Amino acid sequence: MVNSTTQKDALKVNLDQLQCHFTWTSKKKTIDLDDMKQRLEDTIQTSVKPQARFYNHFAFINCQQGKYEEAIQNLKEAEKILKESHGDDFEKRILVTYGNYAWVYYHMDRLEEAQSYLDKLETVCKLFPEASRFAAMIPEVYGEKGLSLLKSAGQYYEEAKECFKKALEKDPDNIEWNVGYATVLYRLEEFSGTPESHKPTQSMKQLRRVLELDPDHAEAMVLLALKLQELSQEGEASTLVERALQKSPDHPHVLRYAAKFYRIKGDVERALKVLKTAMEITPNSTFLHHQFGLCYRKKLMSLLKNPLSKNPSNPAFQQKVELIKLCKSHFKNAFKPRPLTFIKAQLDFAGICSLNEEFPEAEKIYTNLLKLKDIRPENRQAICLQAGLFQLFQKxxxxxxxxxxxxxxxxxxxxxERKKCRENLERIATGRLRRNPRDTEALGALGFLHQLDGKKRKAVEYFEKALQFDQGNEEYLSALCELRLSI
Structure with a gap:
């Protein structure tokens, strides 16, 4: 038993050095595995050509869920595809699959088989001058790592971006990695606060590069159209969307981004029509459900401007009830399979509940979201902001x-989101101090704000004043002590 444990521990040390799915996204608690599996199934179902990386990712998920035999079958499928499609550079492409094999067998306690794949890796790595004993950081590995991280969760996007950059340094014309790089830039630009969001045209340049390499790449066309729409370049954007829909009328990603384009443009009926087509192809898509919810919310907000929507005997009231029901249903279907990662859909659902005065339901969502760990910082701030506004205005x-x-x-x-948290905090604190200069909570809040701004002496003033009226407050005492030591 001791020898077996020692052997397993020694094996684990080597496995941790591998470059494969088990070392890239090892935080199982930050990934919605069932949803990721569904998305992979949709991708495989709608892909013209099978890709080994889909099955590698599948193997990782199945293994995480304890479905080891399925995981081995996935890896056999990946290996078969690589032999058929990449015979000339099989060794470059097989590294990740061998690494995944080793990990799955390790989890099955079949240590000899796990070791045999480490041995295979060691043999293959000798072909690459810069490789370590079990890992070779070559473009093929960087590319697959980038694509894997891109499929996982938002907190991995920065790392995915760096992987694509490294892959493209050695192989600048690889279409798959150029698409991956463009996609990750596009997504990072959508996050408020990232360096990419301050330069929102980086992805446009990269999307145009994809279209240079493949003029018929319909997904690149619709993503570029969405970026052009942001810059009010509607003419070129509309042309690209129409072209993309002609080229790939059945591609779910093309359809979903085209629908988003039409919704933002204000053509909600056209957006809904496109979404219905996409939903027939991938009925379990959480992204599509969210887009449906956003379309119905847009119709709802327009209807709420009509005073007759408040009158139960008017048809506008019934229409309002129906739209609220549709919003809730679609937002819920968007986040139910993705409780850890689809935070936006949960906030949108809570917002509709709040609007419909279903306060306990909204509060339950905020309570659960505030417990989440390892999420993107702007998501944490968005949760605090919306939950704070709910407490302020509804509660x-x-x-x-x-x-x-x-x-x-x-x-x-x-x-x-952080800027909006600040604006609300300052407005509440200054308003309360005008009414009551001895309001310790308002004084403390302004003290913390000045501390965060680096205005230490001003922060000290506020904390000292707060402590005059609340002498035993440990939070203020601690902050004051820290500030005095740093001045």
């Missing part, structure tokens, strides 16, 4: 709102 709980805005501010990340 009339100003103190809870202040605490939430302050929590959002303490996430050191320069996003729009």
């Amino acid at each position: 009339r709980a100003e103190s809870k709102a202040v605490a939430l805005f302050l929590e959002g501010m303490k996430v050191n990340y320069n996003s729009i």
